[in-house]
Amino acid sequence: MHPKTSSALRKVDAISKLLIHTQRLLDGPYRSKLSVSTDLESSLSSCKDQLDYLLRKLEVDFTQQPNGKGRRRDKLLRPFKISSHDLKWPFTKTEAEDIIRRLITAQELINRALQVDQINVVLSVEQKANLEKLPVANGAIFNSFEDEGEPECLPGTRTDLLRDLNTWIADPKETRIFWLCGMAGTGKSTISKALARKLS
Incomplete structure (x- = not known):
């Protein structure tokens, strides 16, 4: 050849x-x-x-x-x-x-x-x-039977905070923890639930 x-x-x-x-x-x-x-x-x-x-x-x-x-x-x-x-x-x-x-x-x-x-x-x-x-917080399981009927963010509310959370999630260079703090009853769980529902 x-x-x-x-x-x-x-x-x-x-x-x-x-x-x-x-x-x-x-x-x-x-x-x-x-x-x-x-x-x-x-x-x-x-x-x-x-x-x-x-x-x-x-x-x-x-x-x-x-x-x-x-x-x-x-x-x-x-x-x-x-x-x-x-x-x-x-x-x-x-x-x-x-x-x-x-x-x-x-x-x-x-x-x-x-x-x-x-x-x-x-x-x-x-x-x-x-x-x-990561450890599981059994009392805070999203979309569980116990979770039914819990309040959620009303449409058009908390939009700025939810946008900030989405930006934080999408950017891998952001800090590893987003500290959501406030007094009891100010809506931390409600915001977390709205975010979890959007991401699910």
């Missing part, structure tokens, strides 16, 4: 395996946890098209093979007055380099996306483990 073909095929094979494994992950039961990688589906499709094109072109390479394969090809090509040595590398140097470069770029994008998704999964597992360690 032509050295250029051999090198190109090795790179194509590595990228092809990565594509297959990535596609299996994206088609599998954990798809929802791979939000970054899922956004790269168009890149995966484009990469697959490039690989198909590359493989079709490389199949034209009939250079000398071990175990007499080259001789058999020469025999088949003899009626056309050409030998396997006369067949040329199917790409210009620039075209081959461009295709390989695009595939390697796609491979790097896929690797980075998978790394980001992996970090997100690890953080989510850690967050879940931390939440499970």
